[in-house]
Amino acid sequence: MSLRLSTVILPYRRWHEGARAAWVRAEQLGFHTAYTYDHLSWRSFRDGPWFGAIPTLTAAAAATDRLRLGTLVTSPNFRHPVTLAKELISLDDVSGGRITLGVGAGGTGFDATALGQEPWTPRERADRFAEFVSLLDRLLTEDAVSYEGRFYSAHEARNIPGCVQRPRLPFAVAATGPRGLRLAARYGQAWVTTGDPKLYENGTPEQSVAALRGQIDKLAEACETAGRDVAGLDKVLLTGFTPDRNRPLASLDAFVDFAGRHQELGFTEIVIHWPIPDSDFAADEKVFERIAMEALAQLD
Numbered sequence: 001m002s003l004r005l006s007t008v009i010l011p012y013r014r015w016h017e018g019a020r021a022a023w024v025r026a027e028q029l030g031f032h033t034a035y036t037y038d039h040l041s042w043r044s045f046r047d048g049p050w051f052g053a054i055p056t057l058t059a060a061a062a063a064t065d066r067l068r069l070g071t072l073v074t075s076p077n078f079r080h081p082v083t084l085a086k087e088l089i090s091l092d093d094v095s096g097g098r099i100t101l102g103v104g105a106g107g108t109g110f111d112a113t114a115l116g117q118e119p120w121t122p123r124e125r126a127d128r129f130a131e132f133v134s135l136l137d138r139l140l141t142e143d144a145v146s147y148e149g150r151f152y153s154a155h156e157a158r159n160i161p162g163c164v165q166r167p168r169l170p171f172a173v174a175a176t177g178p179r180g181l182r183l184a185a186r187y188g189q190a191w192v193t194t195g196d197p198k199l200y201e202n203g204t205p206e207q208s209v210a211a212l213r214g215q216i217d218k219l220a221e222a223c224e225t226a227g228r229d230v231a232g233l234d235k236v237l238l239t240g241f242t243p244d245r246n247r248p249l250a251s252l253d254a255f256v257d258f259a260g261r262h263q264e265l266g267f268t269e270i271v272i273h274w275p276i277p278d279s280d281f282a283a284d285e286k287v288f289e290r291i292a293m294e295a296l297a298q299l300d
Contacts, residue, residue: 002296002300003259003263003267003268003269003270003296003299004032004033004268004269004270004296005031005032005259005269005270005271005272005291005292005295005296006031006032006033006034006035006068006236006269006270006271006272007026007031007033007034007035007271007272007273007274007292008034008035008036008037008072008238008271008272008273008274009022009023009026009034009035009036009274010036010037010042010045010273010274010276010281011036011037011050011051011052011053011056012045012048012049012050012051012276013049014049014051015051015056015059019051019056020059020060020063022274023059023060023063023064023067024063024064026064026067026274027064027065027066027067029289029292029293030292030293031067031292032068032269033067033068033069033070033100033269033271034060034067034068034069034070035069035070035071035072035100035102035271036053036056036057036060036070036071036072037053037071037072037073038053038054038071038072038073038074038075038079038102039053039109039110039111040078040110040111040114041110041111041114042109042110043109043280044279044280045279046110053071053074054087054091057069057070057071057091057095057099058090058091058094061091061094061095061096061098061099062094066098067098068098068099068100069095069098069099069100070099070100070101070102070172071100071101071102071103072102072172072174072192072238072271073102073103073104073172073174073192074101074102074103074104075103075104075105075106075107075111075129076105076106076125076128076129076132076151077106077107077111077112077114078111078114078115079132080152081132081135081136081139081152081154082139082152082154082157084136085136085139085140085157085159086159088101088140088163088169089140089159089161089162089163092163092164092165092169093164095164096164097163097164097165097169099165099169100169100170100171100172100189100190101169101170101171101172102171102172102174102192103132103133103136103171103172103173103174104129104173104174104175104180104192105125105126105128105129105174105175105180106125106129126177126179126180127150127151128151129179129180129183130179130183131149131150131151131152132151132152133171133173133183133187134187135147135149135152135154137168137171137187139154139157139159140159140162140163140167140168140169141162141167141168142159143158143159143160143162144156144157144158144159145157145159170189170190171187171188171189171190172188172189172190172191172192172234172236173187173188173190173191173192174191174192174193174194175191175192175193176193176196176215178218178222181218181219181221181222182222182225182226184219184222184233185219185222185223185225185226185228185230185233186226188233189233189234190233190234190235190236190269191219191233191234191235191236192236192237192238193212193215193235193236193237193238194237194238194239194240194241194242195208195211195212195237195241195242196208196211196212196215196242197241199211199242199243200241200242200243202243203242203243204243205242205243205244207243208242208243208244209261209262209265212237212262212265212267213265216230216235216265216266219233219235234268234269235266235267235268235269236267236268236269236270236271237262237267237269237270237271238271239258239270239271239272239273240272240273240280240281244258245280246273246280246281246282246283248272249272249275249283249284249287249288249291250283250284250287251287252287252290252291252294252295252298255272255291255295256295256298256299259295259299260299263299272288272291274288275288
């Protein structure tokens, strides 16, 4: 399968002060998908402007024609499957069937306590994530759903007419642990990873490649258990969190080398962050655009 190149556009700018232009430019540059983070705030951007993912993607859908759109990633931290399903069906309709839902268990950052709850333990996050994904799958594929679970409930929740994409819009499941990988194998059309977080500070690119190879091997085991061919599952690498950090965006050659090594591992999609000056995602915009337009031709 040919490698696809996508981008993440963080929602930190007002729509008419640069944000709209970025989404339109992403389509012009030929990116496969443009994603955004689904957070209430995020790390170093916490004390500055930050806009909601679903309204941003709705506006982006109206401003573009071909570009796929999605979240990287939505989590149970402040979402409920019933209301989220209604918003996703509406977004899929507005976009003409161009939406991918990136979904993960969530972490312990700002989102985890914004609604006033205590942070969940890793076990509770995993438990909630499993119930969240399974219920969301039903809500997006059935006209009416009633369900009573440990964490979530739905009472005759109506979701007519359903998604434009059938049987539902695709899930890209972010996971590295065994339970999450089983969810990816069962419900995912794609699997997402950022690498091994333990290697971010002091690891080497070689160690990162080895760790990613191990993750893909475990994904293959989960798929085999689920009776599924792992080759049928897209494998997405969200860059910027491996020991390489943003060095692959330093030049076209650097990116081609990075992308080639990860394509050999089996990745089918690489996602790079839209440059943001004076941030962890700072990069030369001219180099970024050259990568978008020229890199894939060198990897065929």
